[in-house]
Amino acid sequence: AQSVSQHNHHVILSEAASLELGCNYSYGGTVNLFWYVQYPGQHLQLLLKYFSGDPLVKGIKGFEAEFIKSKFSFNLRKPSVQWSDTAEYFCAVIFSGGGADGLTFGKGTHLIIQP
Amino acid sequence: DTEVTQTPKHLVMGMTNKKSLKCEQHMGHRAMYWYKQKAKKPPELMFVYSYEKLSINESVPSRFSPECPNSSLLNLHLHALQPEDSALYLCASSQISGGGNQPQHFGDGTRLSIL
Numbered sequence: 498a499q500s501v502s503q504h505n506h507h508v509i510l511s512e513a514a515s516l517e518l519g520c521n522y523s524y525g526g527t528v529n530l531f532w533y534v535q536y537p538g539q540h541l542q543l544l545l546k547y548f549s550g551d552p553l554v555k556g557i558k559g560f561e562a563e564f565i566k567s568k569f570s571f572n573l574r575k576p577s578v579q580w581s582d583t584a585e586y587f588c589a590v591i592f593s594g595g596g597a598d599g600l601t602f603g604k605g606t607h608l609i610i611q612p
Numbered sequence: 613d614t615e616v617t618q619t620p621k622h623l624v625m626g627m628t629n630k631k632s633l634k635c636e637q638h639m640g641h642r643a644m645y646w647y648k649q650k651a652k653k654p655p656e657l658m659f660v661y662s663y664e665k666l667s668i669n670e671s672v673p674s675r676f677s678p679e680c681p682n683s684s685l686l687n688l689h690l691h692a693l694q695p696e697d698s699a700l701y702l703c704a705s706s707q708i709s710g711g712g713n714q715p716q717h718f719g720d721g722t723r724l725s726i727l
Contacts, residue, residue: 604653
C-alpha cells in the first residue's frame with residue numbers, strides 16, 4: 498500500500514541549530530511531494546513542493562528539500578532554525594499522475610525550538 | 613490569513629442533531645477536499661470534488677454527506693454522528709492539472725465536538 502513515513506515524531510533543537518527532517522514514501526510510480534507546516538492554532542501552510550526538475554527545491558522561510566528518487570526520500574532541511582519555527586511539520590504525497598487527488602500525510606514531526 | 617474560509621470555527625452537537633459545515637474559496641480552484649484531523653494525528657482524506665462532481669469517497673460513513681453546490685462552495689452535512697467523530701474538519705482547494713501537482717490550500721478548519 499502507498500504510505501508516507503516520517504522518522505522523527507518529536508525534535509527539540511536550540512536556535513541556530515541545523516535541521517533535517519526525514520520523509521520516505523512507498524510507491525514506484527509518479528509522485529508529487531509536499532511539505533506543510535502547521536503553527537499552533539493556525540491552518541496548514543505549504544512550505545515547498547516538488548513534482549519534476551531540479552531535485553533540490555527551495556521553499557518559504559529558508560526551508561529546502563531534496564528529492565532522492567533512488568531512496569524514495571524527500572527530506573526537509575534548514576541551515577539555522579529560529580524560535581518561530583516551532584510547529585508541526587507534515588510531509589505529504591499525491592500518489593498519482595494527474596487530476597485531483599488527495600494528499601497522503603506522514604504522521605508529522607513536532608518541532609520545538611528552544612531559545 | 614488563509615484564502616479558504618470555513619464556518620463555523622467551532623461546533624458542538626448532540627448525536628441526534630443535523631448540522632452542516634461550510635467552506636468557500638474564491639481562487640478559481642476547481643478541486644475541493646474534505647479532510648478529518650484527530651488530535652495529534654495527520655489529516656486524513658474524506659472526499660474529493662473535481663469540477664463540482666464527487667470523484668473520491670474514502671469509504672466515509674453515510675452520516676457524513678458532502679455537497680458541492682458550485683465551484684466556490686463545499687458543504688459537509690452531518691447527521692447522527694458518534695462521539696468518535698469529534699475532530700478538526702479541514703477543507704482545502706486546488707487547481708486541477710494533468711500532472712496532479714497543484715498544491716492544496718487549507719482553511720482553518722471547524723473543530724467539531726459530539727456530545
